[in-house]
Amino acid sequence: MPPRRLLTATVPLALLALAATACGGGSDTTSTSDSGKKLDKVTLTLNWYPYGEHAPFYYGKQRKIFEKHGIDLDIRAGQGSQKTVQATGAGQTDFGWADTPAVLAGVDQGVQVRSLGVFLQTTPASVQSFAAQGIATPADLKGTTIAGTAGDALSKTFPIFLKKNGIAESDVKVQNTDPAGKIAAVISGKTDGLLGYASDQGPTMQDKAKKDVAYLRFSEHGLNFYSNGLIAGRKTLTGRGDLARRMATAVSESWTAAEKSPQPAVAAMDGASEQLPPAGVLAEQFRTTLTLLHTEATRGKAPGVNTEADWQQTIDVFAQAGLVKSAKPVEQYWDADNAMKG
Structure with a gap:
């Protein structure tokens, strides 16, 4: 964030x-x-x-x-x-x-x-990453580390998103990150992406890093709310x-x-x-x-x-x-x- x-x-x-x-x-x-x-x-x-x-x-x-x-x-x-x-x-x-x-x-x-x-x-809920990471489908999440905040709505619904797309929770590491530190975690390379809202964090991250951001939206892959x-x-x-x-x-x-x-x-x-x-x-x-x-x-x-x-x-x-x-x-x-x- x-x-x-x-x-x-x-x-x-x-x-x-x-x-x-x-x-x-x-x-x-x-x-x-x-x-x-x-x-x-x-x-x-x-x-x-x-x-x-x-x-x-x-x-x-x-x-x-x-x-x-x-x-x-x-x-x-x-x-x-x-x-x-x-x-x-x-x-x-x-x-x-x-x-x-x-x-x-x-x-x-x-x-x-x-x-x-x-x-x-x-829902604007999404996995956000730099386009160069190549995370274009749910299957691309396997083996990645994603910044999330324990207990929030995004982290609570992410397992449902994974299950709907045939991905095991164990295939993706969610790194507990303070909300304000998510963008920094992605920019620094500590995580491959973050759980956030497409209408908020993504444009900010793109502006800060001057890199294109890709969005894996929950709503486009079987989960809306x-x-x-x-x-x-x-x-x-x-x-x-x-x-x-x-x-x-x-x-x-x-x-x-x-x-x-x-x-x-x-x-x-x-x-x-x-x-x-x-x-x-x-x-x-x-x-x-x-x-x-x-x-x-x-x-x-x-x-x-x-x-x-x-x-x-x-x-x-x-x-x-x-x-x-x-x-x-x-x-x-x-x-x-x-x-x-x-």
């Missing part, structure tokens, strides 16, 4: 709570637009510091899509999906942007949070259901607009963070992200429209991987009533 992710761990969760005290209560919960329209002040906490995947939020804010839906949006950096899920469930942020495995695990542990729609419906999406906690869903529906619609419209205008969307991120990747990396990250928006069941539908069958498939995968100890019905994870409608 890029070094910027290491920095997320240095931001105390308490800062989120302090910054969010005006959200969901008190007298400072509304603002007025330049045109005199009353807006709800809304916080959205990302999964990490801003990177290319997040362009639609900044573009939607720039284009006043959120304002159209009565929302004054405050976008905040996150500290990882798990922390975002916890903060959202605790009411420290109105909405979150988080990986579905973290949502499933959170609900499994009693966190009061549900999804309003997964937008990255094709939901990735990142919009979440809300019980406080928002029960007390501000109309806001949840407006937010889901505004986010979907922002993704639609960004998909049609990817360059302006990425440009809208200028100044979003001191840790923002270079412009070329941002553009490549977002290009890859746009390949992840649908499954066969939702192709042609608006971004963020989900199906119960796709949710069930995701739940089943993570139950098999051991990340979900007690699988619950789909409605315990996905709030279809307030989510984007097909």
Whole structure:
């Protein structure tokens, strides 16, 4: 993972709570637009510091899509999906942007949070390596050493990926590596590749090493599951259901607009963070992200429209991987009533 992710761990969760005290209560919960329209002040906490995947939020804010839906949006950096899920469930942020495995695990542990729609419906999970390594098929993984982080969703699902492709776990060595050290492990030659997200680490690794990166995507070799999406906690869903529906619609419209205008969307991120990747990396990250928006069941539908069958498939995968100890019905994870409608 890029070094910027290491920095997320240095931001105390308490800062989120302090910054969010005006959200969901008190007298400072509304603002007025330049045109005199009353807006709800809304916080959205990302999964990490801003990177290319997040362009639609900044573009939607720039284009006043959120304002159209009565929302004054405050976008905040996150500290990882798990922390975002916890903060959202605790009411420290109105909405979150988080990986579905973290949502499933959170609900499994009693966190009061549900999804309003997964937008990255094709997993970006992949084995990433320099093209010169020649890892083009699952069979090419035999005898390799891959950097992974013990206990995370990628490492938990990798054995399932191998099994689906007839590869024994013993044929591949997974070297436990700190998330921020994965890219360095590949560049230095300590590992042949890494487990990561095609929409994140790969473009950064290619930029740093000036070498072409190849991707062995789980989704192209028999294993798919939901990735990142919009979440809300019980406080928002029960007390501000109309806001949840407006937010889901505004986010979907922002993704639609960004998909049609990817360059302006990425440009809208200028100044979003001191840790923002270079412009070329941002553009490549977002290009890859746009390949992840649908499954066969939702192709042609608006971004963020989900199906119960796709949710069930995701739940089943993570139950098999051991990340979900007690699988619950789909409605315990996905709030279809307030989510984007097909």
